Amino acid sequence: MSIIANKMGIQLKPKTKLKESIEMTTSTQTNDIVYDTKELNLWYGQTHALKNINLEIHEKEVTAIIGPSGCGKSTYIKTLNRMVELVPGVRTTGTISYKGTNILDRTMKVENLRTKVGMVFQKPNPFPKSIYENIAYGPKIHGIRNKKLLDEIVETSLRGAYIWDELKDRLSENAFGLSGGQQQRLCIARALAIQPDVILMDEPTSALDPKSTLKIEELAQELKKDYSIIMVTHNMQQAARISDRTAFFLDGEVVEFDDTNKIFANPSDKRTEDYISGRFG
Amino acid sequence: MQRSSEVKHEAIRISEIIAQNKQKKNVSNLFEKVIPTILFLLASITILTTLGILYTLLSQAIQFFRTVPIWEFFTGTVLKPLSQNSEFGILPLINGTLISTIIAMLVAGPIGLMSAIYLSEYASEKVRRVLKPLLEILAGIPTIVYGFFAFTFVTPLIRSIFPEVGATNILSPGLVMGVMIIPMIASLSEDAMTSVPNAMREGSLAMGATKLETTIKVVIPAAFSGIIASFVLGISRAIGETMIVTIASGSSKNFTFDITESMQTMTAYIVEVAGGEAAAGTTIYYSLYAVAITLFVFTLVMNLLARYISRKFREEY
Numbered sequence A: 001m002s003i004i005a006n007k008m009g010i011q012l013k014p015k016t017k018l019k020e021s022i023e024m025t026t027s028t029q030t031n032d033i034v035y036d037t038k039e040l041n042l043w044y045g046q047t048h049a050l051k052n053i054n055l056e057i058h059e060k061e062v063t064a065i066i067g068p069s070g071c072g073k074s075t076y077i078k079t080l081n082r083m084v085e086l087v088p089g090v091r092t093t094g095t096i097s098y099k100g101t102n103i104l105d106r107t108m109k110v111e112n113l114r115t116k117v118g119m120v121f122q123k124p125n126p127f128p129k130s131i132y133e134n135i136a137y138g139p140k141i142h143g144i145r146n147k148k149l150l151d152e153i154v155e156t157s158l159r160g161a162y163i164w165d166e167l168k169d170r171l172s173e174n175a176f177g178l179s180g181g182q183q184q185r186l187c188i189a190r191a192l193a194i195q196p197d198v199i200l201m202d203e204p205t206s207a208l209d210p211k212s213t214l215k216i217e218e219l220a221q222e223l224k225k226d227y228s229i230i231m232v233t234h235n236m237q238q239a240a241r242i243s244d245r246t247a248f249f250l251d252g253e254v255v256e257f258d259d260t261n262k263i264f265a266n267p268s269d270k271r272t273e274d275y276i277s278g279r280f281g
Numbered sequence B: 001m002q003r004s005s006e007v008k009h010e011a012i013r014i015s016e017i018i019a020q021n022k023q024k025k026n027v028s029n030l031f032e033k034v035i036p037t038i039l040f041l042l043a044s045i046t047i048l049t050t051l052g053i054l055y056t057l058l059s060q061a062i063q064f065f066r067t068v069p070i071w072e073f074f075t076g077t078v079l080k081p082l083s084q085n086s087e088f089g090i091l092p093l094i095n096g097t098l099i100s101t102i103i104a105m106l107v108a109g110p111i112g113l114m115s116a117i118y119l120s121e122y123a124s125e126k127v128r129r130v131l132k133p134l135l136e137i138l139a140g141i142p143t144i145v146y147g148f149f150a151f152t153f154v155t156p157l158i159r160s161i162f163p164e165v166g167a168t169n170i171l172s173p174g175l176v177m178g179v180m181i182i183p184m185i186a187s188l189s190e191d192a193m194t195s196v197p198n199a200m201r202e203g204s205l206a207m208g209a210t211k212l213e214t215t216i217k218v219v220i221p222a223a224f225s226g227i228i229a230s231f232v233l234g235i236s237r238a239i240g241e242t243m244i245v246t247i248a249s250g251s252s253k254n255f256t257f258d259i260t261e262s263m264q265t266m267t268a269y270i271v272e273v274a275g276g277e278a279a280a281g282t283t284i285y286y287s288l289y290a291v292a293i294t295l296f297v298f299t300l301v302m303n304l305l306a307r308y309i310s311r312k313f314r315e316e317y
């Protein structure tokens, strides 16, 4: 991946403010923080959907977000790439710093943010174009025209999503002809094509059968070598299996955020325990 | 316990009521069976009318082609129906029709599409709710009003800037026809674009595409069949438009590509001949039908093309 990354030369250097040296020294065993959310509040009109969220998301880990329906999981991850703004009447307070830049700042260009933060949706949403064009879409939008380079990106991205072998002979077919699981992996490949730093996944396996689900889980494990992954899931086993840290949301608040092992073996909040053991939600 | 028995009781009563209603319904069953037949007969009226029109056109046009060879008619560049040695070439009319249509579409195509893009992608719900009905009002104005508008306003306006333009010319009615067609293209294209699922826009925006890029590279391609169909319907409308060209383009049967000159369209010719004193049975009289059938074929082809395109390019989402 990284060899190709250099070849592609699209590794945009994010404008990172110098991290304080203290932070650098404390984070020797854990990975750097990619997203630092501080006192985030969000309203949809009158609905207070996120309440005073404080959360640190680490680089090159899988962070799982769990919680009952309507607790604000989707809202939170859509705030991380500011897609939440597509809903009219959304208001936020607080800060989310992405590699040192407050992304809630009005001056932040969302296009730049979303170039570095990819997203995979709950329902696979390929474009009604060929498989090739689906993958080449992002690179093309960002000014890559060279046919050979595009070919290479398409192959690397599909390989990255472990779907190359299945699709290599069907690149010119319409993506709508693929199965749901294939479409979802295609969407992951599409996100990989512009080499983001972070991949947000909102229940990426909820529309899929167990076999495709397993494939995507394995994929997430593999991808975290190069990417930071934040995944919303309703599936406890999934969170336990693949994530390094887990945040438990309830009613728009973060009840508990800790190592996944800790959360599932020995949660410190009674509500977390109840939820994990299936007593509510 | 009490509650559940109450619920059960309700259930029994409801099923009884349904059973009773079913019985009543049996009476109206006959009616139910007659309805499709009635509907079929009503639908046949349209088909029969179309066939009737076609029959009239064809039978009279055949009379025409007895005096004027079909080849001469379709390749002739001179149309002199009233002159001593009359000539009946339809090309001046086809030329006039095509030129006015092209001018109209050069106006209606881009403006209609831009309006559709604005309405579907950029306008707020509020603005859209005001603008769409306004567009539909524009579509409801009688064409004779557009015709007068072209003749008494647009032509003088053009002539005040370019004095060499004729008092009757094809440019002015072409432009006005374009304005008339804008609402149709805007409205149909907007429908096609709003029916593109938001998930697709989100997929594009989430990759750092701007709104404009998303519109051009995702929404428009996905709505392409609907947009093209709206264009073809617009063309078909322009070809069939009669009043505006009759009023503002005069009746010179010029075979020219100079848009500042007067030209006649097929429709305007039909109006002229039908309104004139051509006695039944004369060649002029029959020529009306030959032109009419040509026009019929033109619009038929355009409509079939619209259907074909919207089927062919339909993207399932």
Ligand SMILES: Nc1ncnc2c1ncn2[C@@H]1O[C@H](COP(=O)(O)OP(=O)(O)OP(=O)(O)O)[C@@H](O)[C@H]1O
Pocket (backbone or CB within 6 Å): A044, A047, A049, A067, A068, A069, A070, A071, A072, A073, A074, A075, A076, A087
């Ligand atoms: N577009 C919207 N407009 C208004 N309120 C919204 C909107 N989207 C979400 N909400 C509200 O915000 C709250 C959080 O919703 P969100 O979709 O983030 O929940 P979730 O945790 O993702 O739920 P699920 O597990 O069902 O996907 C809910 O109360 C919901 O009703």
Ligand SMILES: [Mg+2]
Pocket (backbone or CB within 6 Å): A073, A074, A075, A202
């Ligand atoms: Mg959700």
